[in-house]
Amino acid sequence: MDITNILRHVDHTLLSQTATFKNIAKLCDEGMKYNVASVCIPPYYVRQARDYLGDRLKICTVVGFPNGYNTTVTKLFETHDALENGSDEIDMVINIGLVKDRKYESVGSEIRSIKRLCEDKILKVIVETCLLDAEEKIDLCNIVEQSGADFIKTSTGFSKSGAKLEDIKLFYDTIGGKVKIKAAGGINSLEDAEKFLNAGADRLGSSKIVKLAEAESDA
Secondary structure, three states: OOHHHHHOOEEEEOOOOOOOHHHHHHHHHHHHHHOOOEEEEOHHHHHHHHHHHOOOOOEEEEEOOOOOOOOHHHHHHHHHHHHHHOOOEEEEEOOHHHHHOOOHHHHHHHHHHHHHHHOOOEEEEEOOHHHOOHHHHHHHHHHHHHHOOOEEEOOOOOOOOOOOHHHHHHHHHHHOOOOEEEEEOOOOOHHHHHHHHHHOOOEEEEOOHHHHHHHHHHO
């Protein structure tokens, strides 16, 4: 697969606790240079990034991140704030405890309420696959589909592990074509990126793919 095509699917990501705006601006510059899908950044920097970028690149930020156990009211406030500051896309973390308690109506209700607030902005639902069994993954595919969200996303990158190829295949077999899929966390090579896209992912959350593409272009 052509590198340019891979990059079009990348959410170029920097969510480190130590990130400064100088780091974010560099991320934005790289995102524009390599024509990525978006930059995924901490909520605090969304307004500055929007002022810096104008309309030249999509901005994504996170809600309920990374643990997901904030109240729905808190997540709604975070979403509203992010959208007001200029975010184009929201990556929200579900409440995993509710999944373990099989309180699926509460999980779905929360996603639906955030999607209503997002309106035509993209909502991606992070389900943290490394904490789920196979049945829970399938159940969440159905919940995300019914919620009206735009994407199901594997991982925050802050838990035990990131995206696994078998999870992308499971998601695609369960809801492929109805909800898009984002693989995130641990995508460390262009070969990995291609495998995830071929398996059914439409987005890749990564801090490394742009750097790999840059290294290859300099070679």
